[in-house]
Amino acid sequence: MTTAQQLNTQFGIKGQLSFREDASGLVVAEINNAQATASLCLQGAHLMTWQPKSQAVPVVWLSRDAKLAAGKSIRGGAPVCWPWFGAHASESSFPGHGFARTVPWNVIETGTEPDGATRLTLRLVESEKTRAQWPHSCTADLTVIVGETLRMELTTENTGKEAFVIGEALHTYFQIGDIGAVRVTGLEGCDYWDKVGGSTLRKQDGAITFSGETDRVYIDTAAECVIEDDRLKRRIHIAKSGSLSTVVWTPWTEKANKMGDMGQPDGWREMVCVESVNAIDNVVTVAAGTRHTLIVEYSAESL
Template sequence: MKALPPSVSLIEAARDYPVYEIRHAKAEARIAAHGAHVMNWKPASATHEVVYLSPDAILREGKAIRGGIPICWPWFNAHPSDPKLPSHGYARDRFWELREANEDENGVQLVFTLDLPALNAELRIACGETLDLTLTTRNNGPETIALSGALHSYFSVSNIREVVITGLAESDYLDTVGKRTPRHQNGDVRISEEVDRIYHSVSAVTLHDPTWKRAILIEKSGSPSTVIWNPWIEKAAALGDLPDEAYEDFVCIESAIANESAIALEPGQSHGLSTRISLID
């Protein structure tokens, strides 16, 4: 790979833990080589962080970062047939290779890759006034592969009880808190308890935060599912890499391919899963 552009520097956020730090006129961000993980992103127009990172996140090989935008790949949640395999796949806890790094007046573009015996993943990140991620999977093996996964985005909020998520009204979803139960969304989404829902939706959604007077638009493609997650009080307290009260500070809105909607990826075929995050009036 050629030298990094001027607005990108390579730092060690922890021992043997390289992170690419972006300081551009359009945005600031940090992206870990471990997991090709967007840890932070704040466009120049923002007064508050857009992407949430736990202050107790553990930066260590083999441990997924709590917060930011984890890459769940090549499956979502528990493996559909082998519970011994890691939840959400291999991508979150391995080091990816940076293949390209460029900048222009609109921001910075990075390309990371990860190779498995039969699969190749390429993540393209464009970081500016918008944040664009495209995860492309290519099946290099001889057999059809059931592909699922997610761009597991954590968003900073002023107070979880105050925010409203629009764009999912009248959608059907699977409620996975407790017994997995099909439900229907009546009206907009508000959060006042533990939420773990898989919406059957290809629509864009908007996160409205009246206290911070902002709205975040989350657009996507290649994604038949939208996941909304907040651990609430008890589960947040049980997570060692998240402060007990931090459930108030974020909500996850994920562009996903849930296992139930897995894509049959034929030999030689590719599939792209994308999300675009932007602040709107």
């Protein structure tokens, strides 16, 4: 495994990007430029935090009880769900949301954008274990561009001779004032699978508000979503391409208590997930020799 010192020598950017080893032994990239701060764990290519310097509080939420550990996912940030979303279609022993968020990724490129934002590109490391779960020839790359906005690009390239089907998500947790005082707009009139209501198909009426556990997969939508947060006096914009599903999720009290890492007793009230996804009706077929890219750009607007 490449050490933090080696990564700093090869990929560090003075005054912008450095690598450190966490107490867990995992390597974390730390970004601090003129526009924003962010941190990303190389295991899972897992963006953990992002805060534009124009914002008094972070935009991406990380649980105060989040733990970094080899082979374990991190609670909060923007987990990469790939190459399937939710439970595996046929193998119940395979991990939910795929293996990408718990395996090593390598840094393959870093740089500075013309506007001063910091760019970091990582590639999933294949192993016997990943090939046993995903026997297709391909690469998975994640590019993260950290500035006043946060841009994430998840690219799957089929390097084999046969088409394959992927499900995927950027499962992003957002910092909010209180779950009972936010609205999510942009999905009015969309059909969604209600996972709390026994996986029934429903239609969204008006803005999304929260008064209990919510787990919905909105389908056939490329719409921009906005989290309207009266408590923190801001709007978070989520604009995407290459994604036709959006998941909106909050665990609420009972489920959060069972998780144990949501930041007890009420950390779950300070987050909501609005995920850019391809799942269920919108899984993606990647033909041989082609690539598919899911792109999301996040921005925050003070009110």
